[in-house]
Amino acid sequence: MTRPRVLTVYLWELRKLARQKRTYLGLGAALIVPILFVAALHFQNGSPNDVAFGRYVRESGLAVPLVLLLFGSIWLFPLITALVAGDIIAAEDHNGTLKTILTRSVDRGHVFAGKTLAAATYAALALSLTGVVAVVAGTLQSGFNPLTDLSGQPVSARRSLMLVAASFLVYLVPILAIACFGLCLSALTRNSAAAVVGTLMFALLMQLIGILPGLSGTQPYLLSTQLSAWQGFFRVPTDWLPIVRGLWVSAAYGLPALMIAYLTFLRRDVTGG
Numbered sequence: 526m527t528r529p530r531v532l533t534v535y536l537w538e539l540r541k542l543a544r545q546k547r548t549y550l551g552l553g554a555a556l557i558v559p560i561l562f563v564a565a566l567h568f569q570n571g572s573p574n575d576v577a578f579g580r581y582v583r584e585s586g587l588a589v590p591l592v593l594l595l596f597g598s599i600w601l602f603p604l605i606t607a608l609v610a611g612d613i614i615a616a617e618d619h620n621g622t623l624k625t626i627l628t629r630s631v632d633r634g635h636v637f638a639g640k641t642l643a644a645a646t647y648a649a650l651a652l653s654l655t656g657v658v659a660v661v662a663g664t665l666q667s668g669f670n671p672l673t674d675l676s677g678q679p680v681s682a683r684r685s686l687m688l689v690a691a692s693f694l695v696y697l698v699p700i701l702a703i704a705c706f707g708l709c710l711s712a713l714t715r716n717s718a719a720a721v722v723g724t725l726m727f728a729l730l731m732q733l734i735g736i737l738p739g740l741s742g743t744q745p746y747l748l749s750t751q752l753s754a755w756q757g758f759f760r761v762p763t764d765w766l767p768i769v770r771g772l773w774v775s776a777a778y779g780l781p782a783l784m785i786a787y788l789t790f791l792r793r794d795v796t797g798g
Contacts, residue, residue, distance in 0.1 A: 534631070534639030538613070542643055547612065551605035555651040558601060559593055559659035563666045577675060577756060585670040586663030587685045590656050591759075594696055597655065598752035602696075603703050603728035605651045610644040610707025611720030614790065618715040637790045641783065644704050649697055656693045660686070674759040692755035695768055699751040702779030703728055709782040712789040745770065748778045 542548045566572075566582060566589075573579035576595045581588040672685040680688065706727055710720035731749035734740055744750050754771030757764035 531635045531638045531642070534635050535642045536639075538639045538643035539646065542609065542613075542647060547608050548647065551608045551647070551651055552654060554601065555605060555654045556658055558597070559589065559655055559662055562593060562596075562659075563589060563662040566666055578672075578759075581673055582663070583667055585672045585682070585685070586665070586667040587660065587669070587672045587682065587689055589663030589667070590659035590689050591692065593655060593659050594692065594755065595753070598696075598749065599732060600725070600729065602648075602652065602655075602700055602752075604725050606644075606648045606700055606704050607707050607721045607724035607728075609647045610704040611711050611722075611724045612717040613640045613644050614708065614711040614786070615715050615717040615720050633791050633793075634787075637787055641705075641708060641786075644708060645701055648700050648704050652693060652697055652700060656689070660689065674761065675756060676759075676761040678761050680759075688758045691758055695755040695758075695771060696752060698772055699748050699754075699775040699778075702748055702751075702775040702782075705779035705783040705786070709786040709789075712786040712793075746774055748775065751775050 572582050573592060573596075576592055578588040578591045578595075582592055669682050671679050671682050674680050703724060707720060707724035710723045711717070714720050714723070728749065731747045735744045735747050735749055751767075751771035751774050754767040757766065757768045
C-alpha cells in the first residue's frame with residue numbers, strides 16, 4: 526500500500542481545520558477587527574496619530590491596513606496564529622487520534638510537514654483576510670487616494686496598494702516564526718491550552734523585552750521588532766536593512782523551534798497510549 530504523500534496529508538489537515546470551531550474564532554477576529562476599526566473612524570472624530578500612518582487614515586483608505594499591522598502585532602495576529610499552531614499536534618494527543626495516525630502506514634515526516642503547512646496556511650489566510658477587508662473597508666470610508674510615506678513623500682494609490690501587499694508579505698515572515706514556536710510547544714507539551722498560551726506569552730515577552738530599560742541593544746534582534754520591518758518599504762529610498770534583517774532574524778527564531786518540534790514528533794512514543 527502506497528503511503529500518503531505530503532500533499533495528501535496537508536489536504537487532510539486543512540479539512541480537519543475546516544471542522545474546528547477555533548479555526549473560525551481566529552478567522553472571525555481577522556475579519557471583524559478591520560470592520561470595527563473603520564466603523565470607529567466613521568462614527569467618531571479623531572485619528573490614532575500616535576502610530577505610523579495613523580494621521581492619514583481619514584485621507585486614504587490604504588493607511589488603514591498599515592495601522593492594523595501595527596496594532597495587530599501586539600496580540601491579535603500572535604493570538605490568531607497560536608490558536609492553530611499550538612493546537613494542531615497537541616489536540617491529536619488529547620483526542621487519542623495521533624496514535625491511530627502514526628501506527629498506520631503514514632510517514633511521520635509527511636504528517637509533520639502536512640501539519641506545519643496547514644498551520645502556515647491558516648496564518649497566511651488570517652493575515653490576508655485582514656488585509657483585504659481593511660483595504661476594502663478603508664477605501665469605502667476614506668477613498669482610494671494617494672498615501673504619504675514615512676519620508677513625507679506622496680505615493681500614488683496604485684503604488685501604495687502594491688506596497689501594502691508587499692508589507693503584508695514581509696509581516697507574514699515573523700508570524701510564521703511564531704507559528705513554528707507554537708508547533709514546538711504543541712509537540713513538547715502535548716497540551717493545547719499550554720501551547721496556545723505559551724505561544725502568546727512568548728510573543729508578548731518579546732514586546733516586553735523591547736521596552737525594558739537597558740535592553741535597547743537587543744531590540745533589532747527581537748522577533749517582535751521584525752513585525753515592523755515592512756515600514757522600510759515606505760521610506761525614500763527604500764530601506765532594505767530592516768526588511769532583510771527581518772527575514773534572517775525570523776528564520777533564526779523559527780527554524781530551530783521547527784526542528785525541535787520535528788525531532789520531538791519523530792521520536793514520539795504512541796504505542797503506550
